[in-house]
Amino acid sequence: MYAFSQALRSLRQHLTSTLATFFTALVSFTLLFLLGLVLWNLDRVVASLERELEVAAFLKPEAAAEALLNQIRSWPEVSEVRLQTKEEALALLQLDYPYLAQAQEFVQNPLPDTLRIRLSDPQAVREVGRRVARLEGVEGVEYGGALTEQLVRLLFGLRVAVNVLIALLLLNTLFSVMGTIRLSIENRREELRVMQLVGATRRFIQGPFVVEGVLLTLGAAGLALVLGGAAYGFLAGALQSLLPFVPVLARGDLLQAGLALLLLALLLGALGAYLASRAHLRETDL
Incomplete structure (x- = not known):
């Protein structure tokens, strides 16, 4: 006191x-x-x-999707990989652009099947993207690693x-x-x-x-x-x-x-x- x-x-x-x-x-x-x-x-x-970061691998029409799924799933950097078919991709696109549904009957679906890859280590996104791009049957790869x-x-x-x-x-x-x-x-x-x-x-x-x-x-x-x-x-x-x-x-x-x-x-x-x-x-x- x-x-x-x-x-x-x-x-x-x-x-x-x-x-x-x-x-x-x-x-x-x-x-x-x-x-x-x-x-x-x-x-x-x-x-x-980083939690939402994923690698999108666009497949060629003749690609063996299941074989690619099993191969990528075995990589230690990958926590989850799933196949998004071109029909699913078009349905998601129509949610954002409803007018596309009107043209669906006249235009063939141009979207490819896509592998959506989630990583356990987001810092490895660039390396995983490059490895996926070299796989047979993969036409292109996109990821948001550059922004992150x-x-x-x-x-x-x-x-x-x-x-x-x-x-x-x-x-x-x-x-x-x-x-x-x-x-x-x-x-x-x-x-x-x-x-x-x-x-x-x-x-x-x-x-x-x-x-x-x-x-x-x-x-x-x-x-x-x-x-x-x-x-x-x-x-x-x-x-x-x-x-x-x-x-x-x-x-x-x-x-x-x-x-x-x-x-x-x-x-x-x-x-x-x-x-x-x-x-x-x-x-x-x-």
Whole structure:
């Protein structure tokens, strides 16, 4: 209770420094929370695309479909393979373009029989596609691996850039907390010297400063959760209205991310306050 009351007193004594540190931490944590959610969501999108990824092998009219099915099914990278006949393909096409049904009586079905191949390892889609293309009876192969690979590379680049930005923001917050704590120590220099003379331990002296740092960062993180959560909710709602099939994070995911942010804020505030108080107490021989 003593540490908490002293921390509140210090925060009130240098209000300008307190507000500067608070808003610095607020900006850092809001960006961290929002960017983290966006990257997590992009991971979900790429994972969803990889799960839906398949290789389509178009067969020649004289191809031995059953033999090809058995051969491809034995490959370790393949989790599922099925034959889609040209009649099934035409029926699916007519669902999207109903007017084709009117021309069915006059035009012969031009679609080929197709092998639909699902992979246990989506990263092997290019290799499997090339192997399928070399099989006898296969006329052509299509797969969406190129798009997925581009998204993975884009996500990797974004993750590197965001991680660098997050590191800089967290360092800025850490040094801001340390600066505020150093100011608190300067304001209480004589009081702290008397406390040590009467037998107060370093841990007892540092306690209020650690609480002060934690209050600063936890308060900023709490407000950042509100702002970042509202921003993500708006973005996710807009995305769902435009692309309903794109997955977004659930409420449980947001709760998990929020708890992680609060834990990070707790550690950052305590660490910054502890480092600043320890260094300054040593400098002043307290």
